[in-house]
Amino acid sequence: MKQIYFLLIGIFLIGTSAILIKPDIQSQSTKRVIDVEQLSVSDVLLMLGDDTLIHHIQQVDPELVKMGEDLVLNGYTERNGKKSKRISKHFVCTDCHNLTREFDDITSENAAERLRYAKANDIPFLPASTFWGIYNRTSFYNKDYVKKYGDLVVNARDSLYNATQVCAKYCSSGRYLEQWELDAVMQYFKSLELKIKDLGLDANTLKNLRKMGKLKQAEKEDLIAKIKGAYIHKYDATFLETMPREQRKYGEGGDPANGEMIYEESCMYCHANARLTYLSLGKNKLDGRMFWNNRTSYRDQSLYQIVRHGTYSKPGRRQYMPLYTEEKMSDEQLNDLMAYLKQLAEK
Ligand code: HEC
Ligand code: HEC
Structure with a gap:
């Protein structure tokens, strides 16, 4: 099994070298350089001896x-x-x-x-x-x-x-x-996978990567750790409860410019001209008023409720709104959004 594995890596290396090795013009010699920055992160990790991903794909089609x-x-x-x-x-x-x-x-x-x-x-x-x-x-x-x-x-x-x-x-x-x-x-x-160039690795690490084939085991492991430390491996998801009324700041101290950005690039992305839902949201006074008037409630029309719970898909009405976790919208951003909606409502 191990031999087959090395054989595959060998074939892969020859394959990529054929594409990526280009003559080093400056030295006018036949010395060849691999452009490691263009290589994909998972391929490089495999070359360094890391474990294969469960969803590993050998060949791009x-x-x-x-x-x-x-x-x-x-x-x-x-x-x-x-x-x-x-x-x-x-x-x-x-x-x-x-x-x-x-x-x-x-x-x-x-x-x-x-x-x-x-x-x-x-x-x-x-x-x-x-x-x-x-x-x-x-x-x-x-x-x-x-x-x-x-x-x-x-x-x-x-x-x-x-x-x-x-x-x-x-x-x-x-x-x-x-x-x-x-x-x-x-x-x-x-x-859409990450390339080495996306990781912002320091010059020394890149230099070591270029001579990957000549490194000792410990040096390879060190490189694997450096690469794996340079991107996220999972996104956390923290659900928050609807903010209790007494904690809501209703936009007080919030940044309406940030809020406007969230409104446009998040809420309106789905709600503008009722694209995905019957609820049409735009930058009108009435839209601002709807959120302002419902600000103290715990119903779906309350910003504090809808952002943290979204809505549920049901028979006959399958489209639903996903909830925002704390990672995807912080309480501070929620307050910024409320600050903007307050402004829109002219309140
Ligand atoms: C209505 C919203 C919505 C749609 C449409 C949707 N997703 Fe998702 N998807 C989510 C949410 C919310 C998560 C939760 C985890 C995350 O991405 O943060 C998720 C997670 C995922 C994950 C796991 C991501 C992770 O890092 O946890 C995959 C893979 C995925 N979706 C694939 C798809 C594919 C493929 C489609 C289209 C066929 C699709 N999704 C359509 C909302 C959606
Ligand atoms: C991924 C698309 C999507 C995004 C993003 C989104 N919504 Fe929704 N929203 C929906 C869908 C779908 C519904 C369900 C309404 C329906 O049945 O048509 C909904 C429902 C709602 C409702 C409840 C309507 C009612 O009367 O029950 C409100 C209020 C709302 N959204 C506000 C917002 C706000 C504010 C944001 C931004 C923070 C936002 N939505 C972001 C898709 C989205």
């Missing part, structure tokens, strides 16, 4: 990647000349998940840093975690999601396949993926 991308963006793709069956009538994956980087420092899961990055890069601020780098993560639906999905997430915790299935059926109010769809989505995830 561009055709499957494209199909996976279609499925994620549109919910269907074209297969054998025919349009495939939609995953969900109500959602596509990108209603809740971004496809890009979400933090400057990708070891962080701090809500304020996530918002700062979204603002600077003009990307939505969504209730679920990004697919960028999901291939490199090893644990899913962490911490409190078991409260919402129970046993379903127990099997999804350590399996990207199962996590995808749970989300396709339950988070998307859709159905389980067929095997070919699942393979295509995994291939697409693989195409």
